[in-house]
Amino acid sequence: xxxxxxxxxxRSPLYFAWRRFAxxxxxxxSGIVLVILTLMAIFAPLITRTGPSDQSFLTQALAxxxxxxWFGIDDLGRDxxxxxxxxxxxxxxxxxxxxxxxxxxxxxxGAIAGYYxxxxxxxxxxxxxLFSVVPPLLAAMLLGALTRGGFFTIVLIAALFGxxxxxxxxxxxxxxxxxxxxxxxxxxxxxxxxxIIRRHLIPNSISPIIVGFVLAIPLAMMxxxxxxxxxxxxxxxxxxxxxxxxxxxxxxxxxxxxxxxxTAALAITVLATTLFxxxxxxxxxxxxxxx
Numbered sequence: 001x002x003x004x005x006x007x008x009x010x011r012s013p014l015y016f017a018w019r020r021f022a023x024x025x026x027x028x029x030s031g032i033v034l035v036i037l038t039l040m041a042i043f044a045p046l047i048t049r050t051g052p053s054d055q056s057f058l059t060q061a062l063a064x065x066x067x068x069x070w071f072g073i074d075d076l077g078r079d080x081x082x083x084x085x086x087x088x089x090x091x092x093x094x095x096x097x098x099x100x101x102x103x104x105x106x107x108x109x110g111a112i113a114g115y116y117x118x119x120x121x122x123x124x125x126x127x128x129x130l131f132s133v134v135p136p137l138l139a140a141m142l143l144g145a146l147t148r149g150g151f152f153t154i155v156l157i158a159a160l161f162g163x164x165x166x167x168x169x170x171x172x173x174x175x176x177x178x179x180x181x182x183x184x185x186x187x188x189x190x191x192x193x194x195x196i197i198r199r200h201l202i203p204n205s206i207s208p209i210i211v212g213f214v215l216a217i218p219l220a221m222m223x224x225x226x227x228x229x230x231x232x233x234x235x236x237x238x239x240x241x242x243x244x245x246x247x248x249x250x251x252x253x254x255x256x257x258x259x260x261x262x263t264a265a266l267a268i269t270v271l272a273t274t275l276f277x278x279x280x281x282x283x284x285x286x287x288x289x290x291x
Contacts, residue, residue: 017283017284018283020282020283021279021280021282021283024279024282024283026275026279027275027276027278027279027280027282027283028279029272029275030271030272030273030274030275030276030279031272031276031279033268033269033272034269034272034273034276037088037092037269037272038092040085040088041085041086041088041089041092041093044082044085044086044088044089047085048079048081048082048085048086049079049082050078050079050082051082052078052082052083052085052086052087052237052238052239053078053237053239054078054079054082055076055077055078056077056078056079057069057073057077057078057079058076058077059077060073060077061073061074061075061076061077062074062075062251062255062258064255064257065257069081071083071084071257071261072255072257072258072261074244074247074258075247075251075255075258080257080258080261083239083244083262084239084241084244084261084262084265086239087239087240087241087244087262087265088241088265088269090151090224090234090238090239090240090241091221091224091225091240091241091266091269092221092269093151094151094154094155094158094220094221094224094234095216095217095218095220095221095224095273096217097155097220098154098155098158098159098162098216098217098219098220098223099162099213099214099216099217099220100213101155101156101158101159101162101163102158102159102162102163102165102166102212102213102216102220103163103166103209103212103213103216105159105163105166105167106162106163106164106165106166106167106169106170106212107166107167107170107202107205107209109124109127109163109167109170109171110124110166110167110168110169110170110171110173110174110205111170111171111174111197111201111202111205112124112197113125113167113171113174114170114171114172114173114174114175114178114201115174115175115178115193115196115197115201116193117175121171124167124171128164128167128168131160131161131163131164132164136157136161136219136223137223137226139157139160139161140154140157140158140161140223140226140227141227141230141232143157144157144227144230144232144233145232148232148235150234150235151234154220154223154224154227154233154234155220157223157227158216158219158220158223158224159220161219161223162216162219162220163216165212165215165216166208166209166212166213166216169205169208169209169211169212170202170205170208170209170212172208173201173204173205173207173208174197174201174202174205177200177201177204177205178201182200183196183200183201186199186200207284208284210280210284211277211280211281211284214273214276214277214280215273215274215277215281217273217277218269218270218273218274218277221266221269221270221273222266222270224240224242225240225241225242225245225266226242227242228240228241228242228243228246229242229243229245229246230246231243231246241262241263241265241266242262242266244258244261244262245259245262245263245266248260248262248263
């Protein structure tokens with residue numbers, strides 16, 4: 001391999017993005033934590049010995065953590081470690097699903113506002129202001145009470161408030177790129193605005209889209225946990241960390257493990273996702289130069 005082939009000037013932007021990300025130790029550790037949590041959720045049946053609703057330990061109800069039961073037993077005789085593991089499935093699935101819908105809503109609105117400007121931008125910005133001033137939890141409580149909660153309802157509610165950040169990121173990126181030479185060349189060749197947005201502007205906005213997607217996940221997870229804590233989220237017996245925190249609060253003074261473990265699981269997951277998203281945002285920032 002020649003020196004020219006390894007010259008810093010010939011390395012791709014992805015290489016420098018990876019170097020910046022790898023230098024962020026908090027983001028790297030957070031990424032490892034998220035991989036472990038995801039694998040744990042996917043292979044839950046291989047990790048735990050019982051099902052999440054299996055009441056095999058009624059005679060040992062409310063047992064404290066031990067070598068046999070790592071996180072103890074809940075009030076209905078269910079292995080609490082199993083409930084925590086399966087609860088990761090619910091939280092991560094809702095987080096990812098809501099993030100996908102947030103991106104599907106935020107990308108076209110942000111691209112239209114950034115490219116056309118004027119009245120289109122005004123309408124989109126008013127929508128953003130509307131969803132920014134409405135407290136997400138209060139709106140989610142109202143919609144959740146009207147629809148009796150459920151998985152798809154929570155995903156929809158989270159997406160309705162999660163698209164705003166994605167839209168703002170895409171809008172800013174499109175506004176910055178629409179005056180570039182390659183866009184002007186496409187316009188001169190007769191390309192339609194839809195073609196330019198689809199083939200040029202959105203692909204060049206992939207970095208903020210990825211960041212917006214990742215940062216939408218913890219918002220959805222917190223919303224789900226809040227609704228489940230209030231009793232209008234994922235219905236039992238499906239395990240949910242928010243639901244388990246709600247139940248554990250009734251036993252907090254005597255059986256601390258029923259509230260501490262689901263709270264810690266939720267806090268670790270949300271913190272890891274947030275730090276990972278922040279690390280991606282710093283690594284993919286096009287204004288940074290590789291060193």
